[in-house]
Amino acid sequence: MGESKSRFKKMLTTEFYLLIFLVAILVIMKAAAPDFYSVNNIMTVLNYFSYLLIAAIGMNLIIITSNIDVAAGSIISVVAIVIAFVGKTGAPLPVFLIAGMGTGLVLSWLNGLFITKLNIPAIVATLATTQLFIGALPLVVEGSIYDLPASFTWLAFQAKIFGVIPASVAFAAVITAGFMLFMRYSRFSKKLYAVGNNKHAATLTGINVNKMMVLAFAIAGPLYGICGTIIATAGQRVTTTMGNGFEMTIIAAVVLGGTSISGGSGKIIGTVLGAFILSLITPAMNYIGLSSDWSDAVMGAIILLAVIVASISTLTKNKKVIIVPDQGAASPEAQAQTAPVGTAAPEVK
């Protein structure tokens, strides 16, 4: 129990550090560029944060099961085109939102089946389907779908809470709250963590590992669908490449939030903080007066820094625990291998 308590402490500090970092950014921005807190800018940041977070929550589930989904961006591109087709007819938001979620569900579910039925590593499987999705889109659509009606862009332009806050924020809030409760209390989420921690042990305890993995993908799909809907409705023209490359930012948000890429750990609250930090970078640099050309570099550096900090804290912990017989360097490595960054069973009742 002592061990699990210290692990729990560690989980707290990962998010604690992120929170400090986030507050630091916000304070610095307050001092350096008060304009940053203009209503317009805050709402732009919040909108980006919302759709990044919605997709990142889905990705988080997938990564918890020790898979990864590099097809997320291309699925979002497909969703954008599908809802543009539906929205072009003048259909209202609920109709094309459901179409988008359905598209996401089907494509992501196929990815999950592909990975589990054929036992192919997720990264190459989703890499292959990415090429299919990206390749298929321009065959169906010539460049872009344009002149979309006002009913299509209603979400971005008219749907404001109290007249200012974009409705996407409400989407993100509801989804985040729902998933936080879900991850905290459902038996299903415990199984997800179990699968990510140790597939064989999970099988032995009677969990259908493949089914859990497919379900993780199937849940992520509709979330990509919502994300794609928010992205696509921001303008009257929808192109075939709207989500391409966005998967990297989504994965970055999840990893920055403290979810270990080797699976079995990670909390929604971490993902929320990770997504928020990433959505601040580009606007913050703009307002400070640094060229936004550097934002990719800063994003890469922040992700790297975050995983390095997490890794170092794990390494030093392991060194304390293990008595190393001979090869000074070898044992902690061996331990790191079996218990990668933050593999703590995160929910110990």
Add this chain to the structure above:
Amino acid sequence: MESNMETLAKPRKRSGLNFNIALLVILVALILIIGIRNPTFLTYNYMMSVVVKNIMEIGLMALPMTLIVITAGIDLSVGSIMIFSAIAGGMVAQSMGDGMGILVTMAVGIICGLANGLIIVKLKISPLITTLATFFLFRGIAKGMTQGDSVYSYDFTTAVGNMEFGGFPLVLIVFIVAAVVFTLLLSKTAFGRSLYALGLNENATRYSGIKADRTLIAIYVISGVICALAAYFYLGRFSSVKFDVANSMNLKVVTVIVLGGTSILGGVGDMKGTIIAIFIIAVLNSGLTVMNIPIDVQTIIQGTVLIISLIVYSILGERAKKRRILDVSKAGGPGSGSIEGGAAQTPA
């Protein structure tokens, strides 16, 4: 253990050869089909200046990547390293001359590779995450340095990028030399064998006395060096580059390697498969262009090729793995103690 000993006694790698022969058959069949549909494809000039030249940077980078994937690692930052080193070299060459440009390109390649290696090995961060982050970082630095503008080729890169000997491009000669070196490195040296060992079981490999850290760092540095090498040709060939031209190059390299029969899970694979796969992708790319098939269909076809090869390899995977383990233990001559023997010779 018993089953291992049994496989050791069996005749050598029948299936391993078959994979490569199957790939070779596919390659020849593709060339013939496309050649019959459009005879220009088969002309020497087209083969050299379009089919081969367009794939060479990816081909070069696939060689060290094969080593990395065999150790169960991956390097998603290859395209970014290439562009970063090309851009850094190009910018320095504008103000300080070609010599400095050449040096800076190579230095950037080495430093990027070393950074990847050190983070992965010393800080125990998974190669996937490390190189995903450095993919952003290196490309981002290139973007920041150029403010998003193009960087132009200088005399040296223009020369090497377009140099030909009777229609035989210099880059192909470099590729052939590199391919031979990497094939020998992987199949004939203790270093090569230690890579398989690392991919199959890293902990066991460490405990058997192989200097795993050094070996792993070395292959990421080699990857950086080859990326810098590719950067000279790439910059020369296109005469100007922007930070985002190589965004999907990492995925193309991974496609080549998976098609070549190297398992993304590590421990399985060989260089010959990768080399044949490079030419299959090259023929597919330019062949579809010559047949006037739109670029989007080509993306689909490449994805389909990757999916089919994944399915085939996943079905045959288990058997292949056993045989490749046999290869590893056979490669260095007799005696199953070869792994311990190899440790002493592992180059720094």
